Amino acid sequence: MILKDEFLIFGYHATCTDWFAFKSEKTYLEKSNLTPEVFHDYKEAGFNVYFVSYITGWDGDKCRGKFNESLTKKSLDLAHAEGMKAFFFEENLHRLSKNEESLINPEKADGFTYFASEKELDDYIGACIAEPMAHPAAIGVSTKDEPVWEMFTAYGEVYRSLKRLYPNIYINANLLPYSSELVTREHRGFYCPNESELGPVEAYRTYVREFVKATNPDFVQYDDYPIHERDNGEKYLINGHLVGAQMVAEICKEKGVPFAKVFQACQLFTSGKLCKKPTERDMYWQMNIGMAMGIKIYSYWSYFPVVNAGGERYDETACFVNKHAEKNPLWFWMQRIHAEMQKAAKTLLQFEFKGMKTYLTEDAPGDTNFAKEFIAETENGRIRSYEFEKVSDVKLKKAGVALVTELFDKETGRYGYYLVNATDPEMNESQEIEVAFTGCEQAKVLYKGEEQTVRLCDGVGKFPLGCGQGVFVIPE
DSSP: OOOSSSOEEEETTOOOOSEEEETTEEEEOSSOSOSHHHHHHHHHTTOOEEEEOGGGOBOTTTSTTOGGGSHHHHHHHHHHHTTOEEEEOBHHHHHHHTOSSOSBOTTTOOSSSOBSSHHHHHHHHHHHHHHHHTSTTEEEEEOOSSOOGGGHHHHHHHHHHHHHHOTTOEEEOEEOOOOHHHHHSSSSOSSOTTHHHHOHHHHHHHHHHHHHHHHOOSOEEEEOOOEEEOTTSOEEEOTTHHHHHHHHHHHHHHHTOOEEEEEEOOOEESSSEEEOOOOHHHHHHHHHHHHHTTEEEEEEEOSSSOSBOTTOEEOTTSSSBOTTOOBOHHHHHHHHHHHHHHHHHHHHTTOEEEEEEEEEOTTOOSOOHHHHOOOOEEETTEEEOOOOSSEEEEEESSSSEEEEEEEEETTTTEEEEEEEEOSOGGGOOOEEEEEEETTOSEEEEEETTEEEEEEOBTTEEEEEEOTTOEEEEEEO
16 A cells, blocks of 8 residues: 555554563553554654554454454554554464465464465454454554565465455565675574575575565565664664665566665664664655655654563653653654655655665765665676766765665656765765756756756756755756
């Protein structure tokens, strides 16, 4: 489900009742956050779809016939009252989609984990989700988060079963992010069985393509939290951030499906600091890179602090709201950014990603490792980089990093170029990007959702951008 004139936007951990947990130890709040006021604030921040997570999720095997008394129904009712659609967590879909062998196995058939036929699997899954799917707010479900390659057979069987039952169902299937570290560690392989031989890039490409082959998905989504901090206060960006986005954007282009992504809206601690507390610049940086890559579905980890954090720790002032649903600064920043994005969506939804280049000066400030990597295609044994159709040259006026992507509207034949001042947001460095367009006298320019037409001087446009800011240019 892609909204016609809007980006689809939702938050993980949008659901919160009266408890939080760390290492399975619960602490209780004075009151539940499952209220009309909390749902209204969620909608007002610019979200248009609600994720009923496992906190108030549904178990259609154990709770069948008790839907009217469930917290799942209450969550769907509250979303519906705000005019939002919603998808929900169902326990058995997650259990089945993480199996590491086929679910269709007549010899093992037990009607719970293994089934004699697709028809029996469909009957079981249909019975598990029938009650919440009948709710007027419900559009779909979630499946196992971040599956490894060994789960893809069962994952595909669950995905196809859902599509047979409900052809238009929304299925939130979220993949692992790209990381070269996942390939170099000692383990059996997250991406594919021979990933150490293939190397990180080809292993991840194989992972995403095998997921697509197994599921024939409506979109491809992964999570990626690129803005990090070490215990000594040093800030850095994840090296593979643009590489992962480029791979998934290109696979989405090949398959003709939308690109979706989960963005960082948290500060995370494991054994020490990991994800940095995002600033407003960090969020603009993330969202502009996302729009440049042609992303159509935006989500965040997370809206509330992570409710059941396991061994991880989260700064409750870093996400949209704290444990008591009180608004953090991020709520106000993203309310404004979402409004700007949705103004731009009316144009950007018409365009699809074609290709990208990064530009960086030798003396660029801050962390530049994330921009130095790119995927080089080979042709006749030689490295071939992407060539733009209507751009002949790009120059940076100052030291820094720029991302330029080419997008295409196949209905009108128009090309568009998304320019991002992608310099490390920690540096807060402005930039002017000068672009030479071929055979063009003017351009439509979309900045923070506002459109204007500008004249090009001998085909050249100059675009001043604050750190993390982006502009979409349609040359004419």
